[in-house]
Amino acid sequence: MLTGRKYRLEFDAGQQLTAERIAAVCRSAWNTALEQRRAYRRRGAFIGYAEQCRQLADAKKDFPWLAEAPAQALQQTLKNLDAACRRHGTWTVRWKTRTRWRPSFRFPTPKHIPVQTINRRWARVFLPKIGWVRFRLSRPLGGTVKSATVSRDGAHWFIAFLVEDGQCTPQVHARPETAVGVDRGVITAAVTSDGEFFDRRHATATGVSCPEPPKEGKAERAAEQGYLTPGETERYVRLQRRLARATKGSARRRRVVRALGAIMGRVRRRRADFTAQAAHRLTRDYAHVVFEDLRVRAMTASASGTAEAPGTRVAQKSGLNKAILDKGWYGLEVAVRAKARYTGSVVSTVPAAYTSQTCSVPACGRVDAKSRESQALFRCTACGQVEHADVNAAKCVKIRGQAAGPVVSGRGDCGGARVGEASSTRSTARGAPRVAA
Structure with a gap:
């Protein structure tokens, strides 16, 4: 199954400035694409992820600063915006402001982010436009890397790997009656x-x-x-x-x-x-x-x-x-x-x-x-x-x-709920509670 592994990056001064610029470009792409979607909605039209990606490629000719960010990171930003708009609505999705936003960007292709182990305590990862960066190997990766997200928390930068660990959800709990x-x-x-x-x-x-x-x-x-x-x-x-x-x-x-x-x-x-x-x-x-x-x-x-x-x-x-x-x-x-x-x-x-x-x-x-x-x-x-x-x-x-009756096990035997999750039961009665005699 897919799981996350988060580590602290050790950027030098130049790499830190590059990461800041990449995050700023991704933030600008998010805000511009969101405003474009809203402008289309005001006219009763619609623009999706594919068309915005094509327009982004053309915009790089007129705005060279867009090339400072890796293409896959910009495309992933547009994909995340498309998913957010489909789930919450174009008018509900928020802007990414400079003051209330945590700089981050994602690399969705594993072949572009190779990871090498240096020793028992350290490893390094290659990030496009940034280069090789060391990170503290506080725990083993334990699987195959699928993607990576770079983000800043306070004064430090971190990388979160999405890893396929090869494990499966048990069919039966060790204590099934509890x-x-x-x-x-x-x-x-x-x-x-x-x-x-x-x-x-x-x-x-x-x-x-x-x-x-x-x-x-x-x-x-x-x-x-x-x-x-x-x-x-x-x-x-x-x-x-x-x-x-x-x-x-x-x-x-x-x-x-x-x-x-x-x-x-x-x-x-x-x-x-x-x-x-x-x-x-x-x-x-x-x-x-x-x-x-x-x-x-x-x-x-x-x-x-x-x-x-x-x-x-x-x-x-x-x-x-x-x-x-x-x-x-x-x-x-x-x-x-x-x-x-x-x-x-x-x-x-x-x-x-x-x-x-x-x-x-x-x-x-x-x-x-x-x-x-x-x-x-x-x-x-x-x-x-x-x-x-x-x-x-x-x-x-x-x-x-x-x-509430038998719950959904989440392992496919009751109709496709997510793993480890059961359907929520909600009360339909809105009146006062019944007082037992």
Whole structure:
């Protein structure tokens, strides 16, 4: 199956400038091609990938700077734009601005990017228009290279290889009868129906977690809730104040932005490491993983509103949005789906409505908001069941996943779903929940 391998490149000064120019040319090609598509749509016409590639070849005669980028990288940019427009619509696809865009370009042909191993720690790759570049061989490629994407993250450049590793998805999971429900939250990143807590703040525990005493100081409290250390939190706050005082467009402001980006880059890597480890545990131990069907992008939308209709409780909503994004809800689900390809696990989603208010005892099933006495305590008002609120919600998620019927295995036996993925089940009822007697 296809998988990714990402390594850090060691550009010299000249190669780094060349990579910057190639990325800038690809960004210009994307924006120009997008504007052309929109101009055609305004006239009621259409232009596709093939015609834009032909026009790009002609444009190189009038604009020599287009030749600074490899032809395959420019063609891949147009192909990516065509796929984005077909999937999201021409008017929904965004521009690639200079300030909010991560420079990147892709080489889709493997014969143009040969890879050679230098020793146990280093290897090198040939990139068109750039030349041979060393990269740190932090892990073996483990397969045949199909394509490569070069991108910049902060002050460093990376290369991501698409590799065919020769492995196949198992027909049956090692523990085929196991299933688990996963509840995601802002206090604990993920809690399973078996009482396992996944969070970077403390070691994974089984059973009802014992909250640790709060730490003193603003930086310590902020670090306790996320991936920043106390020292990083203090530095981040100081840099934000410097950013507010800096003049837009100044060199000082650019330095502050780079320093902020370096801190948040470490946060992203820690979050990715956590989600990868949690996904490995879940797919290794369970054949069926059930998540709540959460629309994270809609849930983290701003509540500021417009000038005519300003929003309410904007500060509270902003804090909630930051907590949700910091826990990496969507990243955890993506990581589980990726890992499921190697274990044969099935990943499905169920409606999230009222899972935190429903009693997980099958004979009860009472739905009552008063049962959730606090963030961590659930006490059913009907049967008196007492349990950790997140564990109870995870059990409700598991029950809904099992009640949805046989899930699609993703291995071709139920009609062509993707590997390790099951069809989402959605509730059709929009009324109030039924309260069991």
